[in-house]
Amino acid sequence: VKLLGLRLEATPSAARVVCRVEWEDSERPAFDLFFETPEESSADLSPNPNAFLLGAILPAFRRQERRISLEGPVCPMLRDGLYAAMAILKGWYAPKRLPTVIEPSAGFRAADRAAVPMSALFLTAGVDSLYSLWKNRQRYPRGHAASFRHAIYIPSFAFPEEFPSDRTRDLARRQLRSITAVARAEGLRLLTVTTNLRRLDPDVYFTAREGLSAILASAAHLFSKTLTSAVIAPALPATNLRPDGDHPLLGPLYSTGALRVTGDRTLSSRLERLRRIAGWETALANLFVCFEGPLPEGSANCGRCEKCLRTMTELLVCEVLDHCRTFPKRNVEVEEIEVMSVGYHPEMFPTYWAPLVEPLEALGRSDLAGAIARKLRMARGRAFLNSRREAIRRFDRDRLGGAIRSASRAARGLPLDRGAP
Ligand SMILES: [Zn+2]
Numbered sequence: 001v002k003l004l005g006l007r008l009e010a011t012p013s014a015a016r017v018v019c020r021v022e023w024e025d026s027e028r029p030a031f032d033l034f035f036e037t038p039e040e041s042s043a044d045l046s047p048n049p050n051a052f053l054l055g056a057i058l059p060a061f062r063r064q065e066r067r068i069s070l071e072g073p074v075c076p077m078l079r080d081g082l083y084a085a086m087a088i089l090k091g092w093y094a095p096k097r098l099p100t101v102i103e104p105s106a107g108f109r110a111a112d113r114a115a116v117p118m119s120a121l122f123l124t125a126g127v128d129s130l131y132s133l134w135k136n137r138q139r140y141p142r143g144h145a146a147s148f149r150h151a152i153y154i155p156s157f158a159f160p161e162e163f164p165s166d167r168t169r170d171l172a173r174r175q176l177r178s179i180t181a182v183a184r185a186e187g188l189r190l191l192t193v194t195t196n197l198r199r200l201d202p203d204v205y206f207t208a209r210e211g212l213s214a215i216l217a218s219a220a221h222l223f224s225k226t227l228t229s230a231v232i233a234p235a236l237p238a239t240n241l242r243p244d245g246d247h248p249l250l251g252p253l254y255s256t257g258a259l260r261v262t263g264d265r266t267l268s269s270r271l272e273r274l275r276r277i278a279g280w281e282t283a284l285a286n287l288f289v290c291f292e293g294p295l296p297e298g299s300a301n302c303g304r305c306e307k308c309l310r311t312m313t314e315l316l317v318c319e320v321l322d323h324c325r326t327f328p329k330r331n332v333e334v335e336e337i338e339v340m341s342v343g344y345h346p347e348m349f350p351t352y353w354a355p356l357v358e359p360l361e362a363l364g365r366s367d368l369a370g371a372i373a374r375k376l377r378m379a380r381g382r383a384f385l386n387s388r389r390e391a392i393r394r395f396d397r398d399r400l401g402g403a404i405r406s407a408s409r410a411a412r413g414l415p416l417d418r419g420a421p
Pocket of ligand 1: 309
């Protein structure tokens with residue numbers, strides 16, 4: 001893949017960095033990749049080749065592009081990190097993948113670090129990033145190099161449509177309202193990055209399993225004139241790690257000499273993190289977890305989807321659901337648990353819901369505890385079937401060269417594409 005014409009374009013209300021993406025080994029359309037930030041942060045934005053490289057290399061690696069060529073120098077620390085990351089992802093998911101070779105036109109040169117150390121957090125106003133912010137405020141006095149002074153926010157990250165739907169626009173508006181309020185309360189300068197980066201690989205499973213940290217890190221490196229470190233709040237605690245796009249092993253590999261990327265180190269589960277921030281007014285007033293919409297004006301979360309019900313149940317367990325103003329209801333009903341789906345990531349359902357059963361019993365809510373236990377049995381059954389299906393798919397790919405897949409597609413009259421390895 002070639003990244004051509006890296007440049008900075010200023011408009012009256014924003015600054016934009018752009019390059020042309022041309023695929024070489026995969027039949028995919030060329031397009032202009034951009035990152036944009038509003039006027040208030042436009043002076044901090046630069047067309048940093050390291051950022052573009054980071055954003056594009058894992059989609060290129062997944063599509064088995066032989067090389068990624070780009071203009072300008074690349075930091076040798078990032079080069080080494082990216083080859084290590086590709087080796088890790090290969091080991092996790094695709095033993096036959098070959099690394100995509102990094103070819104910068106100006107060779108490898110260490111990136112210059114900003115004179116004043118400055119830390120940023122990727123903020124979504126969800127449980128994980130609010131907890132990382134809370135912890136940072138407990139650990140470091142304001143003014144300390146590690147104390148967060150900036151928050152990075154990528155609107156519509158989960159739904160990167162070219163023409164955003166009503167739902168996507170509503171979601172971005174709700175999330176921005178929460179994030180702006182948290183940033184104001186905590187004295188964080190907000191760096192908003194709008195990008196079409198996910199056009200490189202819109203597959204949500206690719207982002208979740210492989211690309212997440214690299215995508216986030218690429219946005220941070222655009223601000224390396226100002227920032228020297230950026231922290232990703234991971235979804236999973238260090239006690240329960242598995243291969244994942246925000247695995248804490250990956251983030252540091254996306255560092256340069258100018259900017260260090262880290263996954264926040266935490267041993268706490270989601271429930272434990274929520275328990276910690278349950279007494280923090282800023283969190284309770286702004287907690288944003290819901291991807292549904294559009295919602296009526298003024299609401300942050302729908303209160304009906306799996307993620308809302310899970311968070312509300314957790315808040316109930318922490319005995320603060322009454323005080324959290326971002327949900328439309330102050331209680332969770334058995335019927336709501338019974339009819340909810342198992343969410344966007346069914347394999348994670350037991351991880352998130354199982355720890356809630358015992359505390360609910362202790363609170364005298366055995367009705368809810370029972371409903372959750374029944375739902376867990378169902379979800380585990382489904383996860384088992386999915387894992388068998390995945391094992392067959394892998395055996396077919398690695399041992400039979402995709403014969404079952406091809407036969408199945410032929411039987412359904414579908415074209416025999418090679419698919420991504
Ligand atoms: Zn919801």
